[in-house]
Amino acid sequence: MIILARFLKNYKLACVGVGVFMLVQVVAALLIPTLVASIVNDGIVVGDMDHVWTMGFAMLGAAAVSAAAALAATYASSFIATGVSLDLACALYEKIHRLPYLEVGRFGVASLITRCTSDVNQIQQALLIFIGMLLPVPFMVVVGMALMFSKDAVLADGIVGIMIAIIVVFLVLSRVVIPSFEKLQRQLDTMNRTVRESVAGVRIVRAFRRTKWDGLRMEGVAEDYAATAIKTNRIFAVAVPFVMLLFNVATFMILFVGGNQVAEGALEIGDIMALVEYAMLILGYLLMGVAMLVFIPQAQVSARRISEVLEGEGASSAEGAEEAGKAVGEGLSRSSGIDGKRPVSGPAVEFKGVGFSYEGAEKPVLENVSFTANLGETTAIVGATGSGKSTVANLLMGFLEAGQGDILLFGKPLGSYGSDDPHERIGFVPQKPFLFSGTIADNLRHGFARATVRQMWSALSTAQIADFVEGLEKGLDSPVSQGGGNFSGGQRQRLAIARAVVRQPDVLLLDDSFSALDATTDLALRRALKRDATNSAKIVIAQRVSSIIDAERIVVLDEGRAVGVGTHSELLETCPEYRAIVQSQEG
Numbered sequence: 001m002i003i004l005a006r007f008l009k010n011y012k013l014a015c016v017g018v019g020v021f022m023l024v025q026v027v028a029a030l031l032i033p034t035l036v037a038s039i040v041n042d043g044i045v046v047g048d049m050d051h052v053w054t055m056g057f058a059m060l061g062a063a064a065v066s067a068a069a070a071l072a073a074t075y076a077s078s079f080i081a082t083g084v085s086l087d088l089a090c091a092l093y094e095k096i097h098r099l100p101y102l103e104v105g106r107f108g109v110a111s112l113i114t115r116c117t118s119d120v121n122q123i124q125q126a127l128l129i130f131i132g133m134l135l136p137v138p139f140m141v142v143v144g145m146a147l148m149f150s151k152d153a154v155l156a157d158g159i160v161g162i163m164i165a166i167i168v169v170f171l172v173l174s175r176v177v178i179p180s181f182e183k184l185q186r187q188l189d190t191m192n193r194t195v196r197e198s199v200a201g202v203r204i205v206r207a208f209r210r211t212k213w214d215g216l217r218m219e220g221v222a223e224d225y226a227a228t229a230i231k232t233n234r235i236f237a238v239a240v241p242f243v244m245l246l247f248n249v250a251t252f253m254i255l256f257v258g259g260n261q262v263a264e265g266a267l268e269i270g271d272i273m274a275l276v277e278y279a280m281l282i283l284g285y286l287l288m289g290v291a292m293l294v295f296i297p298q299a300q301v302s303a304r305r306i307s308e309v310l311e312g313e314g315a316s317s318a319e320g321a322e323e324a325g326k327a328v329g330e331g332l333s334r335s336s337g338i339d340g341k342r343p344v345s346g347p348a349v350e351f352k353g354v355g356f357s358y359e360g361a362e363k364p365v366l367e368n369v370s371f372t373a374n375l376g377e378t379t380a381i382v383g384a385t386g387s388g389k390s391t392v393a394n395l396l397m398g399f400l401e402a403g404q405g406d407i408l409l410f411g412k413p414l415g416s417y418g419s420d421d422p423h424e425r426i427g428f429v430p431q432k433p434f435l436f437s438g439t440i441a442d443n444l445r446h447g448f449a450r451a452t453v454r455q456m457w458s459a460l461s462t463a464q465i466a467d468f469v470e471g472l473e474k475g476l477d478s479p480v481s482q483g484g485g486n487f488s489g490g491q492r493q494r495l496a497i498a499r500a501v502v503r504q505p506d507v508l509l510l511d512d513s514f515s516a517l518d519a520t521t522d523l524a525l526r527r528a529l530k531r532d533a534t535n536s537a538k539i540v541i542a543q544r545v546s547s548i549i550d551a552e553r554i555v556v557l558d559e560g561r562a563v564g565v566g567t568h569s570e571l572l573e574t575c576p577e578y579r580a581i582v583q584s585q586e587g
């Protein structure tokens, strides 16, 4: 909940406004029964119609003031609740973009989505409840009880007793309900993950005729959620009538005890009416308040889940926003480089004795890996599946942090770049080429925000996909569906390559990006990259030797170790592991 205080700081004035409006609303609402008592006691009973009229108009005024104050308080509370939840959602969104690669895996995508949506929504609802229904309770109880005590101390004591009973009921209730709410939120995560998997893996499910299994799995998850929700609601089903009974006991007590006092002449008839109204207002507000109190722990759970992300590892949200804005707005360094000068030759990337282990893994994924990728050259990384090739790419991209050794980008350790984002100099094509929904042009602009149409066509041409895009009815404005699902694997790979090429990066990092291409396209693409990305250092991770045969330098990875570095012909002579790979692909 501390996290909320941080975000509420921006709404100080609105918070003060809400407090003032609430107080006015409560005082005006409590004035009405006082005026009613006066109408009855000093008007109707003694036949003074002038007093009845005067007090009647005063009642109207009090009702109008109470309504206006309630309206203003609701407006201000909605402003605060929606504002804070928007700020929270933005901060979460920015932070998720800065989260270390492994942290994203630790939270899980489904859980991060629930935290950005359902949890933020819980906070919004809780703020509305807190401001609208809990905040007026102390005002109402203090002012209302003062008025009650001024009329009849015995009856006021009785109402205090009923108030205590209501609070005790809800305190007991919350002990049972809070764990249920925590469970519900966890089950929502599971449901989210299951739906995601079901939808994403729909083709696999159909292909393996597992529709029934998938349906049963979904049903199981939904049933678990429903069972917890029903159990929670059952508790409320018992508690609410019990509290209503206490409510009616209060009315009975005032009418019975108050009636006797009227008969004895100790109380006036109008005072009974006022006392009943006060009691109903006080208990009504209290009931509403404590009933809503049980929803606050649910928000506490959500606040904790949000804090885990916001206060976890990674750059702060503000820093993140700044970085993200800079990268998108400025369209990346392109030909200027971080220092304003663009080198044309020499080492771009250096791995010096780099080692890395995934958390909990028995042995390191990379051990003492050293190689250099020069500008204007192609450096290839080959190796069997699982040999650590993508880990090299993830380390260079800063998604993972090396355990041992140094990774230098243009002579500077990656870690020392600070706010000079090293990503600005690298054009990355991931192993799974992810495209965003929008248009082809939108996706290319993810690579370089200010890319001109000519630059986009040029990048598409380098990536060997210009002819295909030209053939589409809307060309660059052709739609791309979520994840690029309306394109083939090879088309997605080439569009992802074009997105990286369009920024004319100093380092072009291609992680197994030719795997879905036929041999002719593979060759044409390699030639085009050599021609169009002349000055870049091209780092090509590949399984197929044919894709890297003409690289200036080939690094052979075997179980995380660089067992050979050289050209194709050199490695054929000196590196048995490389020879084995080549032979396996020839055969």
Ligand SMILES: Nc1ncnc2c1ncn2[C@@H]1O[C@H](COP(=O)(O)OP(=O)(O)OP(=O)(O)O)[C@@H](O)[C@H]1O
Binding pocket: 105, 358, 359, 361, 365, 383, 384, 385, 386, 387, 388, 389, 390, 391, 392, 431, 543
């Ligand atoms: N997030 C992770 N957590 C734990 N271990 C991982 C993780 N990612 C990869 N690994 C392990 O690290 C090793 C190297 O993985 P990596 O993806 O770098 O291999 P690769 O050479 O790129 O494989 P491929 O050619 O199949 O893509 C594998 O044994 C893999 O199981």
